[in-house]
Amino acid sequence: MKKKVIGKILFAAFAAALCAGAYFAADITFFQFGGEEYQETGAALFTSEWFSAMLPFGLILLVSAVCIALDVLLRKLLYKKKKLPVGKTGITARDKRKKRFVFGFETVRWGVMILSFALLIYGGRLFGTVFTNVQLPVFACPYNLEQLTNAGCYYFSHLDVLFSESWQAILAFFGTFLVCAVLLGRVLCGFVCPMGFLQDVAHEARQALHIEGISLNEKMYAVLRLVKWVMLIIFLGVGFIGGNFCDFCPAAAVSPALAGFKLSLGLGGFIMVIVLVSGFFKRRCFCNVCPLGFILGLTHKLSLFKLKKNAVACTECGACYEACPMGIKSIFTEREGKDIKKLDVTTSDCIMCGECVRRCPENNALAITFCGKKIYNADRMKFMKQYAPKPDKYAPFRGKDKP
């Protein structure tokens, strides 16, 4: 048995080496942005050029899948040897409860995410460049020249370029950024950003495959916060020392490829693998260190969207904290304030994903509001519909009182 497992690991390692080799080969021959093959428009969908532009993204997916398979195999091996007991290493036990589909906030969020993903990548092609001067501070990658919007992300990571523009352009950028931040704030992260979407897809894939996730403790979240500060300094400052953040941006390895632009992967491709693999095991892992998300969160006090808590209804079960992909503890611990029935527990890290509200079993203990009006609140009935085990109708015949 032991030999079998080692054999599988060796096979997976061999496959990973093959993928990495192909990845590098692809990187060498593929188009470099700004090079001779520079194209103003992406290849038509489903043509051979489009598939060739998609190849780097395909390789990213393949390498990510191999890394995930290796991790799973390794953990199986370690479990077998009993060197990695569940609960002591940050590895959670498998959640056997199946989530049932209930139409609501989550469905709308997925709908908006899918639409945004399509619009930010294919919007230019579908609608022309009508909205091209809107500065949307998300993943509207400027390397995808058919994008619907200009990239706020580009200007934040190239402040030297921004400050060399006219004062009207600088004001327009900060003005539209502030409008976006106040109106939507980090709702952009929860609903619009395609990097967030891809991580959510990875998370759903893990759940569908019944693979154990990895839960982080407070110390690990503290480390991620440190990484976030480092990323922020690099993000804002690299342009001033002659660097280019886009050279290692993971998003730049995906958006142009999907739009049909051939682009060199460079370091960004490897970082994208890390984003996908980490997002597979820990929901929205990259969002915990994303510098753009941090900038979007700075205006959370002004944002029209809020997360409110009724401390009277809350039973301090901690389910919200356990479910929160950003590890925000105050949603569970906060109990004091002027009006304890309407505590504002919005923080700069909150991406408004609504997961805490969905997992809260107490009526109205948590709610997401827009301009003070509740748009989504914790509901015991919905919670039971989604998570309570189905009654076993054959239980009486098996001599059981309860299902």
Ligand code: SF4
């Ligand atoms: S934190 Fe960054 S990667 Fe995550 S959704 Fe927000 S902008 Fe996108």
Ligand code: SF4
């Ligand atoms: S899940 Fe609801 S009841 Fe439980 S701690 Fe969070 S807010 Fe309170």
Ligand code: SF4
């Ligand atoms: S606090 Fe709630 S809405 Fe905010 S990120 Fe955490 S789970 Fe999502």
